[in-house]
Amino acid sequence: MVSASQRGRSNQRKGGYHERKNGKKLRELTGFTFQRNLEQRREADHLGDLLCMDAKWPFVVENKYRSKGNSIPSGARKQACRTAVKTGQWPSVIYQNGRTAPLVRVPLSVIGFAQGEQVCPFPYATADLSLEDYAVLAMRLIRRCN
Secondary structure, eight states, X not given: OOOHHHHHHHHHHHHHHHHHHHHHHHHHHHSOOEEEOTTTTTSTTOXXXXXXXXXXXXXXXXXXXXSSOSSOOTTHXXXXXXXXXXXXXXXXXXXXXXXXXOEEXXXXXXXXXXXXXXOOSOTTOEEEEEHHHHHHHHHHHHHHHO
């Protein structure tokens, strides 16, 4: 029988592995450096799981991994939105279920903004992107805002 403490450490280890993996992939795709936020366990609604070392990065990055399931974990998007309000960035959640490729959930309005729209007719709608498409979107936002 596995104790709650052992299960908690195992989950932290898995979460850290996926944060490092996704940070490395984003670095390869964008050229920006990402680091794990080690304060995330000490503070509720921290600054995100992955922190970009460049202030131009437009997203708060929450990272979620589950071995089972077929969707984003409940509450993950709300957590990213609360953090985004604190930081003034767009919310995003990188999530992976089991052996599937990671997906990134972003507000649909950010895609419209990146393409030049000022107002999104669906303010609460979201879109799931591949990490590659997410990186392209982030770079387009950086160009548009600078």
